[in-house]
Structure formats: structure tokens, C-alpha cells
Amino acid sequence: MGVREQQREHNVARILAAAREQIAQVGGVGLSMRAVAREVGMVSSAVYRYFPTREALITALVLESYEALGAALTDVPAGEGAERWTALAHALRQWAVAHPHDFQLIYGTPVPGHAAPPETIPAAERVARPFLEAGAPGEIKGFDDPALLGQVGPLASAVGVDRSGSAAVLAELAQLVGLLSLELGGHLVGTADPADHLFAAAVDRQTRTLGLT
Known part of the structure; x- marks a missing residue:
């Protein structure tokens, strides 16, 4: 790699x-290119x-976050079964x-004006893949609606897992994300904090729903 690169x-x-x-201080909505430029000692035009x-x-930050989470899961x-999922x-x-x-940045309220571009899809799949491989061993009762199976079909095929199992995994993964969002937002204080x-x-309940125990 050359000096310029x-x-x-x-x-x-x-x-x-x-x-x-800056996002840690003011959130994604408050992200300012001018403030970023000032922090790194550049003029705004240089950052652009x-x-x-x-x-x-913002997209670069999202991709970087997905990469870090994917690495943590990797x-x-x-392990196998319930042990692996847990x-x-x-x-x-x-x-x-x-x-x-x-x-x-990944799972919170979208930043106004920012729409996730196509390149974030493989990054999100990298995060979901280990859960799909661990938790979708076969058909899961209640997740066999034809329209739903059609939606998750491409992802299930890409990972090589059952379609109804993959739909169930996505539902359980959504619950984990929801629980974490409540926890990080301080909404469990006074109840389950x-x-x-x-x-x-x-x-533990998820491992039973997914038939891993």
C-alpha cells in the first residue's frame, strides 16, 4: 500500500x-459534518x-458497527443446540x-434522512447467520404461513436452513433486540433491572420454542 492510500x-x-x-454525545440526529471536521482538524470540504x-x-458507521458485532458473534x-443459541x-x-x-445505530430509531442502502444487507445477514445456523434445525409449528415462507425463502436458501425455522429465528432475534433496546433505554428500571x-x-424459553432442548 502506497503512502497516499x-x-x-x-x-x-x-x-x-x-x-x-459525536453520536455518543448527541445521537445520530445531531451528527454534524462541520463538527466532525473541526474535531479532526480539517475543513468541511476535506471531509466531504x-x-x-x-x-x-452514517452508512459507513452502520457498516462498521455491523462488522464489529459480526466479529463478536464469530x-x-x-457448540450445538441450546448451548450454542444461549x-x-x-x-x-x-x-x-x-x-x-x-x-x-443498527437497531435504534432510523436517523431522519438516512435510508439503509443495499450494501447493509450482507452486513446484517452476517449478524443473523450464526443465529439461523444455530436455531433453525427444522420446521417450526406456527411459522408455516405460505406468504411468510416466501418472504424468508431467499435468506433461508442462502444460509441453508429450513424456511419456517428461519422465520422463527428472526422472530426470536427480534425479541432479543427488543429486550436490549428496552434495557439500554432504561425502560426496565423499577421492573427487571x-x-x-x-x-x-x-x-431459555427461546431454546424450547426453537426445539433446541
Whole structure:
């Protein structure tokens, strides 16, 4: 890699780090290209050479967050059945608690004006894949509606799992994301906070629903 390419990578990393720090302080809605430029010591026009729009910068942050979460799930030790699903679910929670703003970038309220582009689909699939491989061993009763099977068919085929099983996994993964969103948002204070026991109970129920125990 030449000096120019190295400098570009260095600048991109600095811009992303500054943008991520700003989101941690003011949220995605408050992300300002001008403030990011000021933080890295650039003029605004220089930042736009790396990210032509604010939406492009947000997309880069989303992709980076997906990559980090995907790597965390990939690091989960091998296992089977309920053990594997449980390990993945708790790895998801550990990452979310350690990186709440990254989690919100992926799963929180969409930033106004930003629509997820097609390149985020493979990144999202990388996160879902280990759950699909662990939790969709076969047909799951109640998830066999033809319209639903048609919707999840391409994803199930890409991963090589049962269609109704993959639909059930997506539903259970959505519950995990919902629980984490409530926990990170402070909505379980006074009811089930800390959420360790509630989360563990939900995961245990999921292993039975998915036929992993």
C-alpha cells in the first residue's frame, strides 16, 4: 500500500472515530459534518472528499458497527443446540451493553434522512447467520404461513436452513433486540433491572420454542 492510500485510510479512521464520538454525545440526529471536521482538524470540504454526504458517513458507521458485532458473534465458541443459541444470545447482549451507541445505530430509531442502502444487507445477514445456523434445525409449528415462507425463502436458501425455522429465528432475534433496546433505554428500571434474569429467562424459553432442548 502506497503512502497516499495509507494516509487516506488514516484520515477515514479519524473521521469515523470523531463521528462515532459525536453520536455518543448527541445521537445520530445531531451528527454534524462541520463538527466532525473541526474535531479532526480539517475543513468541511476535506471531509466531504472522503464522505460526500452526511448519509454516506452514517452508512459507513452502520457498516462498521455491523462488522464489529459480526466479529463478536464469530468469536463465540463452537457448540450445538441450546448451548450454542444461549452463547450467541449472551454475546449479543454483552456487545450491546459495551457498545450501546453502535447498537442503536443498527437497531435504534432510523436517523431522519438516512435510508439503509443495499450494501447493509450482507452486513446484517452476517449478524443473523450464526443465529439461523444455530436455531433453525427444522420446521417450526406456527411459522408455516405460505406468504411468510416466501418472504424468508431467499435468506433461508442462502444460509441453508429450513424456511419456517428461519422465520422463527428472526422472530426470536427480534425479541432479543427488543429486550436490549428496552434495557439500554432504561425502560426496565423499577421492573427487571438489572436485566440479567429476564434476558436469561427469555433465552431459555427461546431454546424450547426453537426445539433446541
